[in-house]
Amino acid sequence: GAGVSQSPSNKVTEKGKDVELRCDPISGHTALYWYRQSLGQGLEFLIYFQGNSAPDKSGLPSDRFSAERTGGSVSTLTIQRTQQEDSAVYLCASSSRHSGGAYTGELFFGEGSRLTVL
Amino acid sequence: DAKTTQPPSMDCAEGRAANLPCNHSTISGNEYVYWYRQIHSQGPQYIIHGLKNNETNEMASLIITEDRKSSTLILPHATLRDTAVYYCIVRTGGSQGNLIFGKGTKLSVKP
Numbered sequence: 001g002a003g004v005s006q007s008p009s010n011k012v013t014e015k016g017k018d019v020e021l022r023c024d025p026i027s028g029h030t031a032l033y034w035y036r037q038s039l040g041q042g043l044e045f046l047i048y049f050q051g052n053s054a055p056d057k058s059g060l061p062s063d064r065f066s067a068e069r070t071g072g073s074v075s076t077l078t079i080q081r082t083q084q085e086d087s088a089v090y091l092c093a094s095s096s097r098h099s100g101g102a103y104t105g106e107l108f109f110g111e112g113s114r115l116t117v118l
Numbered sequence: 119d120a121k122t123t124q125p126p127s128m129d130c131a132e133g134r135a136a137n138l139p140c141n142h143s144t145i146s147g148n149e150y151v152y153w154y155r156q157i158h159s160q161g162p163q164y165i166i167h168g169l170k171n172n173e174t175n176e177m178a179s180l181i182i183t184e185d186r187k188s189s190t191l192i193l194p195h196a197t198l199r200d201t202a203v204y205y206c207i208v209r210t211g212g213s214q215g216n217l218i219f220g221k222g223t224k225l226s227v228k229p
Binding site for chain 1: 152154156160161162163164167205217218219220221222
C-alpha cells in the first residue's frame, strides 16, 4: 500500500508476556518514528531511526522496550515482560527527505497498534 | 526544539472559520512551525507548516506574526469532520531528530 502499515492492529496479551509490533514505512522513507499514546493522553515519543545512523532511543521508558529497523525499512518494536501500564496505542510514522535535501518535517502516520495488557 | 503553548480546548460553529492560536515565544530563527491534527482513533495527520511567511493549502491557512512568536491556524469553513486535537510544533526545518508533540487543542465543531 501507499501508506504506513502497522500490525497487528489490536493485540491483547497477559502481563509478563513479550510482544512485537511491526511497522512498514512508506517505501523510500529514510526516517522512522515510534510513538505511544495512552488513553486520553498525548503522543509520547519513543524512538527514532534515520538511515544508517544510530537510533535516538531517548524516549524509551525502560529497558524492557527495544526496537530495530532491518535493511532501512521494516521496524519492529519489542516490549518484554509487558506490564499493564504498557497498554496504549503504539503509532509508527515515517518521513522522507525533500528533493532539495532538507526534511520538510511532514510525518506520515500509520493507524497504530492497540496493545492491551491484562 | 522550542516549546509551544496552546489552549486546551476550543469550540467552533459549523461553517464558521476556526482560528487556533499557538504561542512559541522562544522559537529560533531556523525553526519552522508545523501543525498536525489527530481525529479520534486515527493517527496524526500533517496539515501545514511555515517559516515566516503566511502559508495556505487545501486544508488550512497558517498566519505567523512578524516577530514569529505566535501563529494561528485557520480552518476557513469548519465542518463536523474537523473535530480533532490540533498540535502546533516548532522544529528545525532540516532537523533529523524526533518530533515532540505537546497536548494540543481539542477543537469541537458544533452544528
